[in-house]
Every structure is written in C-alpha cells, then in structure tokens.
Amino acid sequence: METKTVEALVSVGGRYVGQAPLFTVESPWWSEIGSVTRQLDELLGTPTMVLRLLETHDADRMRGGRVLYHVQVESEPRPGVLDPRPRPDWPDLTKPHPLRSTWAEVDGPRRLISWATGFIGEDTPAQVKSWNLSCLIQFAGAGAWAKATSRFCSVDADIIQHVHRYDAALAPGVLAVDLDNRWSLLRHAPGIDCWEPDQATVQDVVSRWVAVQAALAAEADELNTPRMLPRDLPGELDSLLAGEAGTQLSAEELAGARQLTEDLPAIIDALESSGLPNTLVHGDFHPGNWRSDGTNRLIVDWADSYVGHPAADIERLRVWLPVEKQDNAVSTWTAAWRKHLPGSEPSRALKPSTVIAELLGAVTYQRFLDNIEPSERIYHQGDPADCIRDAVIAAAALDQVR
DSSP, X not given: OOOEEEEEEEEETTEEEEXXXXXXXXXXXXXXXXXXXXXXXXXXXXXXXXXXXXXXXXXXXXXXXXXXXXXXXXXXXXXXXXXXXXXXXXXXXXXXOTTOOGGGSTTHHHHHHHHHHHHHOSOOEEEEEESSSEEEEEETTXXXXXXXXXXXXXXXXHHHHHHHTTOTTSSOOXXXXXXXXXXXXXXXXXXEEOSSOOXXXXXXXXXXXXXXXXXXXXXXXXXXXXXXXXXXXXXXXHHHHHSHHHHTSOHHHHHHHHHHHHHHHHHHHHHHTTOOOOEEEOSOOSGGGEEEOSSOEEEOOOTTOEEEOTHHHHHHHHHHSOHHHXXXXXXXXXXXXXXXSTTOOGGGGHHHHHHHHHHHHHHHHHHHHHTSOGGGGGGTTTHHHHHHHHHHHHHHHHHHHO
16 A cells, blocks of 8 residues: 655744654545644644645655655644754745745644634534645534635635536535635535446536536636636647746657647637537546535535636546446536537537647646745646647547548
C-alpha cells in the first residue's frame, strides 16, 4: 500500500515551537490531511490544523514520498514531544506571499471554523483537505462541511444555489455562503462516493445534470464563475506555447501543437455544429464526485465549474469510466440533450470534445500555476504540457477518422 511520510513544523500562531517526529499515514495524497491532524492531535495533546505544504521529497506528483507541512496548534503542545531546536529557515518558510491561500495563513482555518459555527453552533471540526485549491472541514455532529476555495475557483454554495432552482436534490444543501471570503457551508451528502457506478446511477445523474444545464443556459452570463469558451481556445493555446508549457515540449511536440492551433477553428466549428449552448459546466464530472445513499444521487465539488461547452463534462466522464460503461453514459447524454433541446445534434460534439477537453485542461492547470505560491506549484507542474500533448494525439485521431 502506498503511503506518505510526514514531517510537521509546528507553530503556536506564527511562533515556531518545534518539529514533530516523523510518522507515516496511509493516504498518500498530499492534500488529504485528515489522518495527519488526527495523529498530531493525539501526539501533541491539542487540536491541530495543516496550513500548507512546504516541501516534498522522493514523491510522485500529488502523492507519496516525504512531505513537510506547516501545522498550527490551538494551544501549547504537550512538553517533550517536539524537537524545539530553532529552524534558521523558519522566516523564509513562513514569510508572506501575495498568492498564499487565505486558509494557509496563520489562523486561516480558524477563521473559517468560526464563521461556520456561527450558523451551526459549536461542534468539533475535523480538517479533511488542504491544498492550493481548497480547504475542507467536516462538522460531523452538525452534519455539515465548510469549504474555502481559491480566488480563481467557483464558490460551491453560490453555484449550488443556481443548480437547486432546477433540481433541489442534485447537489448538497446550502447552509450559508460568504462570497467575499469564498466560503461555503454545506449539508453533509449521505451515502458513498460512486467510484464504480452502475448503469442506473450513470443514467440518473447524467440525465438530471443535462436537464439543469439546459435550463441554466439562458442565465449563463449571470453566473459568477470563470468563462472557458471554445472560441477563446486558439488564443489560449498560443499563450501556453509561448510560456512555460511550450518550453516543456520537444521540438516535434511543439510543431504538432502549433499545427493544432491552426486546426482549432475547424474543430471548434465541428463542436458548435451540435447546436448545444454554452452553459454551466461542472468541470470535474467523474463518478468520484457523485454521492449516493441508495435513494438519491447528487453531485459534489463544484469549485471547478465554469461557463463553457457542456460536452466537456461527458468527455470527462467517458474517460473515467471503464470501456464497457462508456456507451451507456454517452447515449444517456445525447438522448437527454435531444429531449431538452429538440433539433440539436449532441453526437456531433463528441469527437471534437476529445481535443477540446484536453485543451481546457491545459488552460485550467495553467490558471492554477499562475495563481498559487511557488511551494505548491509541484501539485500541477507539467500538467499543462501533458494536456497539450494529449490534445495533439486526440487531434491526430480525429484526422484518421475523417
């Protein structure tokens, strides 16, 4: 089983008090820190919160290896547990950065918790996730989750409120939202994640989501969420190739990407010939972001949502599903769009979306890299270039079937 080894530099407020002994946790993902704080709570005798990732060593992308976190404790830790020797690099590790997430600042998680408990009452918080995209805290007693998202992401509760107007059971209940701080307080979604969905689950979630997308299309301009429109992609790809991503491509790969820039208008024309409108796109529409209690199924994690072409969602789902389940998902999606938008030809969007979805991924990852502090770029380093490579391969496959 893959694991990660944790180093924790501990502070009371911003005052460094020592380094915890090395320990190992089962979850290898750097952003998943529930098992980290549980062990540190017990070791230090005081509640702990992971503020941010400082360094990684001998690690795969986003998981495994040895990771170094800045951890803040609520009160003085148990004596004799930490190595109190000063860290000469502490000022450099903790100096302010203009791109630091609000929850990665000293007392950042505590501010989110205080806001949430103002609505649900006192409850024991459990920090589940913390990285450059979001901070997620569970309140099991109240059956609630508090989430903070980055300045370049959508605010879950805000987007969910729009979804609820057309399907009140397709997303978790909203308890509160603070748009200025980008905080959401959501009801717990009972059940399990649908990592291995059966045919009925796919049909239910996909058809209901298409119905919402069709209804929201007329309001797309009013949504407070990023725009990632197909017609903008040629310029976006030019910018990517002129920047960091371009330097990570070989000469042959770069030539293929430049050819793709020239071919993109025709691919976008093919996509738009489907007649589908730009609307709200979930942005990470795979079954791990669906929940089911056996009666109702809903969609979670709306921070990646944007206004764009809806075929991106079915392509995201298709590549996640095993081959034998893909036809069911695609046929459900095309039938749902024909039902809600008579005269459309959704199947015409499927092939060009194999290219478009990869380019949208490249743009998204570059947006992450442009807006996060240097120590956390490791989460996404190289992703834009990888997506461009995959887009070129997908475009070549399109040429073969024309």
